[in-house]
Amino acid sequence: MKSRTPYRIGLAVLFAGLFAATGALADAPVVNKGDNAWMLTSTVLVLLMTIPGLALFYGGLVRTKNMLSVLTHVFYTVCIVILIWSFYGYSLAFTGGSPYLGGLSKAFMMGMTTDSTASTFSVGANISELIYFCFQMTFAAITPALIVGAFAERMRFAAVALFIPLWVTLIYFPIAHMVWYWAGPDAIADAAKALAAATDEATKKLAQAKLDEVLADGGQVYLWGAIDFAGGTVVHINAGIAGFVGALMVGKRIGHGKEIMAPHSMVQTMIGTSLLWVGWFGFNAGSNLEASGGAALAMVNSFLATAAAGLSWMFAEWIVKGKPSVLGILSGAVAGLVAVTPASGFSGPMGAIVLGLVVGVICLFFVTVVKHAFDYDDALDVFGVHCVGGIVGAIATGILVAPFLGGTGIMDYATGKIAEYDMWTQLISQGKAVGTTLVWSGFGSAILYKVVDLLVGLRPSPEAEREGLDLTDHGERAYDL
Amino acid sequence: MKIVMAIIKPFKLDEVRDALTAIGVHGMTVTEVKGYGRQKGHTEIYRGTEYAVSFLPKLKVEVAVAASQLDKVIEAISAAAKTGQIGDGKIFVFGLEQAVRIRTGETDAAAL
Numbered sequence: 001m002k003s004r005t006p007y008r009i010g011l012a013v014l015f016a017g018l019f020a021a022t023g024a025l026a027d028a029p030v031v032n033k034g035d036n037a038w039m040l041t042s043t044v045l046v047l048l049m050t051i052p053g054l055a056l057f058y059g060g061l062v063r064t065k066n067m068l069s070v071l072t073h074v075f076y077t078v079c080i081v082i083l084i085w086s087f088y089g090y091s092l093a094f095t096g097g098s099p100y101l102g103g104l105s106k107a108f109m110m111g112m113t114t115d116s117t118a119s120t121f122s123v124g125a126n127i128s129e130l131i132y133f134c135f136q137m138t139f140a141a142i143t144p145a146l147i148v149g150a151f152a153e154r155m156r157f158a159a160v161a162l163f164i165p166l167w168v169t170l171i172y173f174p175i176a177h178m179v180w181y182w183a184g185p186d187a188i189a190d191a192a193k194a195l196a197a198a199t200d201e202a203t204k205k206l207a208q209a210k211l212d213e214v215l216a217d218g219g220q221v222y223l224w225g226a227i228d229f230a231g232g233t234v235v236h237i238n239a240g241i242a243g244f245v246g247a248l249m250v251g252k253r254i255g256h257g258k259e260i261m262a263p264h265s266m267v268q269t270m271i272g273t274s275l276l277w278v279g280w281f282g283f284n285a286g287s288n289l290e291a292s293g294g295a296a297l298a299m300v301n302s303f304l305a306t307a308a309a310g311l312s313w314m315f316a317e318w319i320v321k322g323k324p325s326v327l328g329i330l331s332g333a334v335a336g337l338v339a340v341t342p343a344s345g346f347s348g349p350m351g352a353i354v355l356g357l358v359v360g361v362i363c364l365f366f367v368t369v370v371k372h373a374f375d376y377d378d379a380l381d382v383f384g385v386h387c388v389g390g391i392v393g394a395i396a397t398g399i400l401v402a403p404f405l406g407g408t409g410i411m412d413y414a415t416g417k418i419a420e421y422d423m424w425t426q427l428i429s430q431g432k433a434v435g436t437t438l439v440w441s442g443f444g445s446a447i448l449y450k451v452v453d454l455l456v457g458l459r460p461s462p463e464a465e466r467e468g469l470d471l472t473d474h475g476e477r478a479y480d481l
Numbered sequence: 482m483k484i485v486m487a488i489i490k491p492f493k494l495d496e497v498r499d500a501l502t503a504i505g506v507h508g509m510t511v512t513e514v515k516g517y518g519r520q521k522g523h524t525e526i527y528r529g530t531e532y533a534v535s536f537l538p539k540l541k542v543e544v545a546v547a548a549s550q551l552d553k554v555i556e557a558i559s560a561a562a563k564t565g566q567i568g569d570g571k572i573f574v575f576g577l578e579q580a581v582r583i584r585t586g587e588t589d590a591a592a593l
Contacts, residue, residue, distance in 0.1 A: 323526065367529060
């Protein structure tokens with residue numbers, strides 16, 4: 001990243017002003033303070049999603065004896081991932097290297113200062129890199145926190161403590177790099193400009209080579225042309241399939257299907273879900289990286305799809321099961337948020353409503369019919385809501401982005417125009433993104449669970465599980481009633 | 482002396498207390514309990530998983546009274562706790578051998 005002399009008080013302002021006036025810094029990236037302000041806000045909103053949003057959403061769904069276990073899993077995940085992100089996570093995910101994983105040039109935040117800038121999705125619009133670092137860090141933190149819901153109530157804390165750092169390192173960073181790393185709009189636009197300005201054959205050839213190089217500087221999934229606005233693949237499919245594999249490998253809870261395992265507090269689940277929705281505006285609208293109309297579109301879609309999905313789940317359940325449940329409308333809302341995540345900056349508002357209506361019913365089907373038919377114990381439906389909802393969203397994004405369906409189309413930064421859109425081509429790209437995530441995270445997570453099982457053991461003793469993980473793992477009790 | 486133990490619907494507690502106070506019974510012990518009798522439980526559904534909840538929440542009211550008061554007490558509780566629906570509860574009566582008020586050392590009738 002290029003750096004720029006910061007303005008300072010007093011004489012320094014004058015000197016800096018003189019330098020700027022003489023054009024000495026004309027090409028240095030300029031940070032937009034409005035965008036910075038929005039991204040600082042978005043970053044803390046995403047943290048709010050995780051703690052306490054996700055923690056309460058999950059916590060309310062387990063039995064009282066495992067409440068603290070779930071809260072601890074989520075809070076621990078946030079803390080450990082924040083540190084790893086600063087050591088090597090950001091560098092592996094968001095620097096160039098190979099199309100599969102970044103390099104270590106920014107390990108330990110090397111070279112990152114208050115002057116460092118990160119590009120957004122508009123030519124010439126930049127934000128402070130330290131904010132981009134924090135924003136992406138909160139994504140890395142919430143993703144593994146989603147996983148813990150699948151194996152809730154029956155995984156030792158020691159196993160979780162080891163699994164999470166391994167998982168973000170070997171699964172999350174590569175996927176985030178493959179889907180989200182690219183050279184940025186400025187690099188592409190500059191190279192395209194140089195090519196257009198080239199007059200003779202030799203410079204043209206050089207400029208073309210440079211443009212090709214810049215265009216090829218991206219993650220593999222990005223290079224396939226797949227689009228994922230805020231993390232349908234990177235966050236939800238990634239975590240969803242990892243949770244599913246975990247639920248299978250650690251096995252069912254003792255008494256599953258025989259004993260009552262009803263949620264202990266729908267009130268806390270409702271509070272958690274509402275905090276998730278509020279925080280999700282940072283997640284989706286923040287992923288626009290600029291406080292622009294694009295962020296506003298992502299916000300609109302995150303309202304509409306969520307409301308539509310909450311209603312479609314609730315009414316479908318009312319028709320099929322006879323009662324409209326609060327857990328139904330809450331689960332539907334989360335499914336809608338998951339599905340609209342990859343589409344939020346690309347879909348038109350009416351497209352987002354259709355997406356919400358569809359995903360609410362599909363996730364209800366997976367959670368109530370498929371789960372029971374195959375009899376796996378995905379305790380808090382991480383697979384049924386996040387993985388399935390994520391797949392629906394990732395595929396639908398390829399359709400809803402279509403300009404003739406009210407979508408935004410996909411920007412071609414080399415020409416500065418919206419690119420030609422072909423639905424079939426886009427759907428194939430989206431499918432490859434989904435498949436890559438499922439395979440990498442599915443098999444990779446299976447190996448990691450096995451390793452963790454061999455090293456510390458995944459499962460508590462049957463006595464400890466019966467007693468509850470709050471007391472046996474943490475020596476604390478959630479409620480003194 | 483007798484112990485009257487009544488299992489009642491939770492929302493009937495205040496009416497029962499008022500009725501007992503009106504006939505001069507001062508003091509009772511209330512416990513939240515679960516159980517079942519003729520009233521069947523209910524079903525709860527969470528994301529399609531159905532749980533049959535067969536133990537319903539009730540309150541257990543215990544009062545110690547003089548034998549002479551027993552009929553009036555049973556009558557008061559019965560009238561106050563009654564809705565006419567299944568699940569109104571039951572009243573059990575036990576003999577009570579001895580009672581002591583800890584603060585003063587008073588015994589039996591004086592301790593009630």
